[in-house]
Amino acid sequence: MRRAPALVALLLAGCGGGGKPAIRLAAASSLTGALSACASSIPGVRTQLEFGGSDALAAQIRQGIGVDVFAAASMKLPEALAAEHRARPPTPFATNELVLAVPSAGSPIRSLSDLVAARTVTVAAGSPSVPVGSYTRQVLDRLPAARRRVILGRVRTEEPDVKGIVGKLSTGAVDAGFVYRTDVLAASGALRVITLPAALRPAVVYGVTAVSSTAGTRQVIDSLLRGGCARALRTAGFGAPPR
Amino acid sequence: MTARRLFPLALAAAVGVTVAFLALPIVALFVHTSPAHLVGALGDPSARDALWLSLQTAAAAILLIVLFGTPAAWVLATRRFRGRSAVVSLVELPLVLPPAVAGLALLVAFGPQGLVGDGLRGAGIVLPLHTAAVVVALVFVAAPFHIRQAQSSFAALDPAVLEASRTLGASPARTFLRIAVPLAAEGLAAGVALALARALGEFGATLMFAGSLRGVTRTASLAIYDRFGSDLDGALALSTVLVAFAAALLVVVRLAGERRAAS
Numbered sequence: 463m464r465r466a467p468a469l470v471a472l473l474l475a476g477c478g479g480g481g482k483p484a485i486r487l488a489a490a491s492s493l494t495g496a497l498s499a500c501a502s503s504i505p506g507v508r509t510q511l512e513f514g515g516s517d518a519l520a521a522q523i524r525q526g527i528g529v530d531v532f533a534a535a536s537m538k539l540p541e542a543l544a545a546e547h548r549a550r551p552p553t554p555f556a557t558n559e560l561v562l563a564v565p566s567a568g569s570p571i572r573s574l575s576d577l578v579a580a581r582t583v584t585v586a587a588g589s590p591s592v593p594v595g596s597y598t599r600q601v602l603d604r605l606p607a608a609r610r611r612v613i614l615g616r617v618r619t620e621e622p623d624v625k626g627i628v629g630k631l632s633t634g635a636v637d638a639g640f641v642y643r644t645d646v647l648a649a650s651g652a653l654r655v656i657t658l659p660a661a662l663r664p665a666v667v668y669g670v671t672a673v674s675s676t677a678g679t680r681q682v683i684d685s686l687l688r689g690g691c692a693r694a695l696r697t698a699g700f701g702a703p704p705r
Numbered sequence: 706m707t708a709r710r711l712f713p714l715a716l717a718a719a720v721g722v723t724v725a726f727l728a729l730p731i732v733a734l735f736v737h738t739s740p741a742h743l744v745g746a747l748g749d750p751s752a753r754d755a756l757w758l759s760l761q762t763a764a765a766a767i768l769l770i771v772l773f774g775t776p777a778a779w780v781l782a783t784r785r786f787r788g789r790s791a792v793v794s795l796v797e798l799p800l801v802l803p804p805a806v807a808g809l810a811l812l813v814a815f816g817p818q819g820l821v822g823d824g825l826r827g828a829g830i831v832l833p834l835h836t837a838a839v840v841v842a843l844v845f846v847a848a849p850f851h852i853r854q855a856q857s858s859f860a861a862l863d864p865a866v867l868e869a870s871r872t873l874g875a876s877p878a879r880t881f882l883r884i885a886v887p888l889a890a891e892g893l894a895a896g897v898a899l900a901l902a903r904a905l906g907e908f909g910a911t912l913m914f915a916g917s918l919r920g921v922t923r924t925a926s927l928a929i930y931d932r933f934g935s936d937l938d939g940a941l942a943l944s945t946v947l948v949a950f951a952a953a954l955l956v957v958v959r960l961a962g963e964r965r966a967a968s
Contacts, residue, residue, distance in 0.1 A: 517934025525939075535748035584834055589917070618834040619916025620923075622930055630916065634817040635833040 500694035506526035552669030746942035755928035778855035808913025859893025
């Protein structure tokens with residue numbers, strides 16, 4: 463029993479963090495690298511990060527888990543939460559670009575057309591409910607029906623988040639995958655970008671919203687919009703939000 | 706109050722907390738939405754695809770596990786050889802491996818750039834993204850459950866009976882098939898049920914090694930996760946079916962245990 467006070471002190475230290483409010487930030491998988499680098503330096507708060515597919519994070523928020531700020535890979539998902547009065551209306555804080563990625567060593571694929579022409583290409587895409595998968599279907603919907611069908615037929619796995627697609631690509635399990643440009647940059651040379659024709663590209667806009675009214679959500683959102691996290695996002699290749 | 710009177714109270718409280726904590730999530734699965742919603746969600750063809758794929762792949766995995774695992778368990782239970790304990794540990798390792806580790810291990814072993822990837826490709830075998838990869842993942846994670854159980858069931862057989870079989874002229878193969886396997890039948894059934902339960906619940910290794918595509922690699926567990934973000938009722942409906950399967954398998958394990966205890 464004599465050790466109890468020390469134990470209690472330790473627990474309090476673990477919870478208190480020097481008096482700064484703890485802010486739980488749930489963020490899209492594609493933000494992993496950029497936000498891991500900047501979250502600890504947001505002034506005035508202690509951020510706890512959780513990454514996942516934006517759709518799965520939104521579902522967790524609907525179940526009432528204690529998320530304070532939600533940074534999604536689309537505007538649609540946080541807007542839906544706002545419409546249900548579960549969050550404030552979102553603010554765009556970054557843009558990204560959907561690309562086709564292939565392993566940088568020895569891939570014969572140079573364009574979207576090669577996906578159709580080659581006989582035995584395997585493709586990884588996001589599940590339709592996760593933003594990266596929804597953007598991919600927007601691209602395919604703009605193709606002639608015959609080409610769309612061929613490419614959809616080559617999709618051999620629908621991953622729950624973008625990390626799953628990158629994983630399948632980097633272990634050679636698939637020949638090509640639809641990911642964000644920032645994912646290819648983060649893979650430090652292992653993957654090569656195939657830019658999609660401008661006419662096909664969907665607008666990829668990331669939205670951030672306050673889910674709780676905890677003091678400190680403002681600092682986190684400010685950092686994403688114009689502070690240290692905004693700089694970290696630009697460094698990682700994310701574009702500035704549309705005005 | 707004395708400790709003598711406190712202890713029964715503490716025991717009752719511990720039992721109450723334990724039971725409530727373990728039962729509550731299961732109850733919640735069934736009452737979160739109306740039963741009509743759950744049944745309706747099961748009418749979705751993609752939900753039925755997922756359940757059917759789960760049953761097919763689990764059945765294939767169990768067949769392989771029984772075919773290779775049972776003789777292996779027999780050897781481990783009855784023979785003493787150098788390195789036996791190392792082999793036993795190795796066989797049991799997947800039991801305690803995190804599924805993500807299992808998935809990654811399978812990928813770097815049998816994947817296109819894996820340890821034996823070139824050899825497999827030469828033989829025309831490509832595993833990832835195919836239903837066969839699901840079966841491989843299930844065998845890897847579920848086999849130890851059967852092998853462990855089978856091994857202890859064989860080890861518990863009376864050596865005198867096996868000895869009598871041999872002195873009466875039965876070959877070792879005949880002794881194994883006609884004496885040991887029937888005598889250990891209840892234990893083997895329990896092992897199969899445990900392995901089947903683990904196979905039906907597999908998630909991480911399948912997602913990492915096989916991928917997730919409707920009708921090909923998206924088993925019921927993967928379909929639950931896929932629906933989580935977009936269709937909670939559908940996810941709950943599939944979950945209740947898996948709970949029912951798991952409960953049925955537990956009953957099998959229990960009955961097998963009781964029959965064994967009685968005989």
